[in-house]
Amino acid sequence: MSPSSFRNEPLLDFSLHQERERFQRALDEVRAQAAAQQLRAAPLLQGEKKGEGTAHQVRNPSLHSEILGTVQYATSEQADETITSLAAAQEEWRAVGFARRAEIIHQVAVLMRAKREELAALMVLEAGKPWGEADADVCEAIDFCEYYALLAKEMDAPKALMPFLNGEQNVLSYAPKGVAVVISPWNFPLAIACGMTVAALVCGNPTVLKPAEQTSLIAAAFGAILLEAGVLPNAFTLLPGVGEEIGAQLVANPATSLICFTGSRAVGLQILQQASSLTPEQRHFKRVILELGGKNAIIIDDDADFDDAVKGVLYSAFGFAGQKCSACSRVIVVKEAYDRFLDRLTKAAGDLIVGPAHEPATYVGPLIDEESQQRVLQAIEKAKGDLTITLSSPPPTGGSFVSPTIFRDVPDTHELWREELFAPVLCVAPADTFDDALRLANDSAYALTGGVFSRSPSHLAQAREQFAVGNLYLNRSITGAIVGRQPFGGFRLSGVGMKAGGPDYLLQFVEGRTVTENTMRKGFTPELA
Amino acid sequence: MNRKRLEEEILHFGSGIFQQVQQERPSAFNTAFWSGKVMEWSMQFQSFKTDMFRLVDVLPALQSSRAIASHVSEYLAESAKEIHDLASWGVNIPPHSLRAKAASFAVKRGVSQMAKQFIAGETPKGALKELKRLRKAGLAFTVDLLGEYCLSEKEAIEYFERYREALEVFGREVPKWGCAEPLIPSHPGEKTPVCVSVKLSALYSQCSSLNFAKSVSVLSERLAELVRIAADNTIQIYCDAEDTEHNPIIYQVFREVFGSAEFRSYPYPGIVLQAYAKDSFQQTEQMINFAKERGAPIAVRLVKGAYWDAETVSASQKGWENPLFEEKYLSDASFERISELLLDNVEHCLPAFGSHNIRSLSHACMYAEQRGIGKDEFELQMLYGMAEPIAKAFERSDYLVRLYVPLGELIPGMGYLVRRLLENTSNESFLRHTFFDEREVNHLLQAPAPHSGK
Structure with missing residues (x-):
């Protein structure tokens, strides 16, 4: 059951000019800070910034010429040191208790709310998130804090089980698991990093956050908020760095108990394999929670409302340039509706505004970086050889843009139909009947x-x-799951674990302990005495 | 202003209107017809209402009689247990059968006929005959073009061309009619017999509040283009109001176009204000100020507002304060406050009171009378097909009554039809209370107050 007092953080209402102006001011301020070289991310250990390595530049994906700040990646020694120090802090953080930790995490929400425009603006610039998407990201982060804090409060009190039985007392309680490693993605650079981190922390696990290297600045801002809210400095570490290096090292450390990862299927699988090997000194199995990709389909029935369906597909496929794990990359249309739907969709997609994320009008912003852009452009070029492309236009220059692209009549054997691309690229295919459409949709490694x-x-x-x-979403877009309302997560090769933003999520971050006491002594029980 | 006397006059005048309208039911409520039965059942059975409206909504998208038959069965099987007449609609008949084919044909015909009560034709040319009939009956009109969402620039251009065609066809044909002569010669609303209402968001596919500046500039350009055609053909134009996201854009476009040097002298450009919005009084003051700055009067249609359900649901899902009044009587009271404000500023605007509520309209008429404002200084507006007896009753009392007449094809027309059906059958519907429930006249004519609608 979701906590009944929980309410979602309201999005900004951009129909009010005051809210648009306030957002624009926040963007201007963050850009001014960037120009003054004030934005910097560095490893945060024991509450102190410890930058030792070389400084890497962070660029605005909408405008490559704009340098936003620098990141110093953690060193290999820092990764080991982190796990050791977190392990040492384990008892202290556990002793803080669920109730107080929940208060601290609630305070994280309070602080984020106070800075919501500033945090969103930073994501607009660092992750290329359009205004509305960036605002939603902050709201989701706030929601995770409030929701998990409420859940954690409920986990505080040990629960007496079947108390009507006499002569026996059964109590279930929850204890932290141990050191948690959180490896977060760049696509929800605040929401997902925050959700996984506060879930681990509120349950009493000392936690290291290794954010995606592309979005280290927003992660640094989040790390600072955690400490300001009252998380013990020895219970939280931020380690910017390259996943293959630092991430792998954190996962492999024998003192790591819990690994929480959102990202690609390939990396998820590596983590699962690596986490399953046991070192001689290790006295626990590592628990791994994975949120991976999707090759998500929308079915258009022949009686669908095209007005709603076209809008829903546009937003699902091209919102944030298709870079959401929930994004739609396959559309299956029951054949009577195929040509009419495809025609309306193609024209509508072709008119979406592609441009810098910092321009409020932008619908399709840039991809996260040039590497992504090149990978996607190559995949499109390759697919053009064997598929019919119905929408493609040259992207704007200056940033890592890819314009909305639609392929039609894509066979279900084609790699573009089966592999996740994480881009504004959509495959459309007809189905003879609704049954066939469902079969096609379900024929995927993801779910x-x-x-x-x-x-x-x-x-x-x-x-x-x-x-x-x-x-599953009926008659609406398929992205934008909301904490508490649409607990989020998949199965098959889409992930391992409970749904984020749902009532069961925190149970993965604790160990359950049952204590049973025989209260009968020499035929005497307190209940009947 | 003597409030007590005003209330007495509203009661007296309104009772007279009621007396006239109770002789006849609007055709929508006539249970001798297919549509009247649908309405009656909708008011009796809540679940039938939901299922039937959903069926009406999907019907035009269905391409085969088999598809119609299976949807009829799927939606109405439950209701058919209570409403036995539904058997003749083909409920629970195998969708491939001949009987199902005949039944689905009858259902489609029934729904089309129902739609035709509210939609005057598919095209401007196709609507001429009906518009002429209205004018001959002493009613003015403003034409509205129904359509699907505008999702691409191709669709925006198609909309633009439809407006252009409507302006040209009506501008050319209507003045030829004998009944094109002013219904009330001194009335500013009758300087021209042709009036078109424009839905601005249909003219630009990327219209949104985050794209505010460009939405305003693109729409101003496109509206100006239409106003040029309208000016050449002596046509009045209203800019329809939409939802809370679009209204700030619409109001800004209205100001930019009709405040510009080119259109400053264009007569009586119309804007629409929605009394259900909490900020509607301030919006009205701002519009009056705009008219003063412009130096030439504008037309202001005051309505209660048509997006209440959608906006209320959306605000609650987003956790926003509802921008609209939650209770019906507050919208009614707001309508009366703004009516008075408009009449107090009649030198700057041509008020057009859009409602089917006899109390609301009687209030405006009697307030005007007490203020010594002539019947040729404001007008009343109602929806085509909704309440002919009310329109006729006011017309007979020498008020200018203008009907808002939608044109369009069946698919986009269905959404409109469903909204009209909902409006007629809702528990708070004045028309339902007037024509179906036959509530006490004195009760219906009371000033808006808590529970007055219950």
Whole structure:
């Protein structure tokens, strides 16, 4: 059960000019700080910034010529030192207790709320998130804090089980697992980093956050907020760095108990394999929580409302340039509707505004970096050889842009139909019947999100039963899951673990302990005495 | 202002209107017809109402009789247990059968006929006959073009061309009619017999509040283009109001276009204000100030507002304060306050009171009378097909009544039809209370107050 007092943080209302102006001012301020070279991320150990390595430049993906700041990556020694010091802090952080930790995490939310425009502006610039997306990212981060804090409060008191039984007392309680390693992605650079980190912390696990190297600045801002809110400096470490190096080292450390990762399937699998090897001194199995990719499909039935369906597909496929694990990359249209739908969709997608994320009007911003852009452009070029492209236009210059791209009649054997690309690239294919459409949608290694636009009650019922995804959306877009309302996560190769933002999530971060006492002594029990 | 006397006059005048309208039911409520039955059942059975409106919504998208038949069964099987007449609609008949084919044809015809009560034609040319009939009956009109969402610039251009066509067709044809002569010669709303209402968001596919500056500039350009055509053909233009996200853009476009040197003398450009919005009084003051700055009067249609459900749901889902009044009587009271404000500023604006609520309209009429404002200084507006008896009753009392007449094809028309059906059958509907429930006249004519609608 979700805590009944929980409410989601409201998004900004950009129809009010005051809110647009306030956001613009925050952007101007962050850019001024960047120009004055004030933005810097560095390893944060024992509450202190400890930059030793070389400084890497952070660039605005919308405008490569703009340098936002610098990041100093953690060294290999710092990674080892971190796990050791976190392990040493384990008892102290546990003793703080669920109730007080929940208060601290609630305070994290309070601090983020006070800086919401500034944090969002930093994401606009560092991650290339359009205004609305960046604002939603902050709201989700706040939601995670408030939601998990409320859940943690409920976990505080040991629960007496079946108390009506006499002569026996059964109590279930929860204890922290141990040192947690959180490896976060760049696409929700605040929300996901925050969600995983505060979940680990609120449950009493000393935690190291290794953020994606592309979004180290926002992670540094978040790290500072954690300490300001009252997280013990020895219970939290921020280690910017390259995943393959620092990340792998943190995972492999025998003192690590818990690994929480959101990112690619390949890396997720490596983590799972690496975490399963046991060193001689190790007295625990590592628990691994993975949120991986998706090859998410939306089905358009022949009786769908095209107005809603086109809008829903546009947002699901091209919002944040398709760089969400929940994004739609396959559309399956029941054949009677195929040509009409594809025509409306293609024209609508072709008119979306592609441009810098810092321009408020932008619908499709840049990809995260040039490497991503090149990878995607190459994949498009390659697919053009064997597929029919119906939408493609030259992207703006100056940043790592890719314009919305649509391929039609894509066979289900094609790699573009099966592999996640993480880009504003959409495959569309017809299906003979609704049954076929469902079969095509389900034929995937992933099972994260999915959607159906239909006005047939029986087809909607069938989709509820048979559409094999973790988050199914009927007659709406398939991205933007909201904490507490749409607990998020998939199965198959989309992940391992409970749904983020859902009532079970925190149970993965603790050990359950049951204590049973026989209260009967020589035939005497307190209850009956 | 003597409030007590005003209330007495509203009661007296309103009762007279009621007396006239109770002779006849609007066709929408006539249970001898298919649509009247649908309405009656909708008011009796809540679950039928939901299922039926969903069926109406999907119907135009269905390409085959088999698809219609299976949707009819899926949506109405439950209701058919209570409403036995539904058997003739093909509920629970195998969708491939001949009987199902005949039944689905009948359902589609029934819904089309229902739509035709509220939609005057598919195209401007196709609507001429009906518009002429209205004018001959003493009613003015403003035309609205129904359509799907505008999702691409191709669709925006198609909309633009439809408006251009409407302006040209009506501008050319209507003045030829014998009934094109002013219904009330001294009335500023009758300087021209042609009036078109423009839905601005249909003219730019990327219209959004985050794209505010460009939305305003693109729409101002496109509206100006239409106003040039309208000016050449002596046509009045209203800019329709939409939802809370779009209204600030619409109001800004209105100011930029009609405040510009080119269109400063364009007569009576119309804007729409929604009394259900909490900030509607201030919005009205701002519009009046704009008219003063402009130096030439504007037309202001005051309505209660048509997006209440969608906006209320959206605000609650987003955790925002509802921008609209939550209770019906507050919207009604707001309507009356703004009516008075508009009439107090009648030298700067041509007020057009858009409502089917006899109390709300009687209030405006009697307030005007007490202030010594002539019947040729404001007008009343109602929706086509919703309440002909009310429109006729006011017309007979020598008020200028203008009907808002939608044109368009069936698919986009269905969304409009569903909104009209909802409006007629809602528990708070004045028309329902007037024509179906036949509530006490004195009760319906009371000033807006808590529970007055209950």
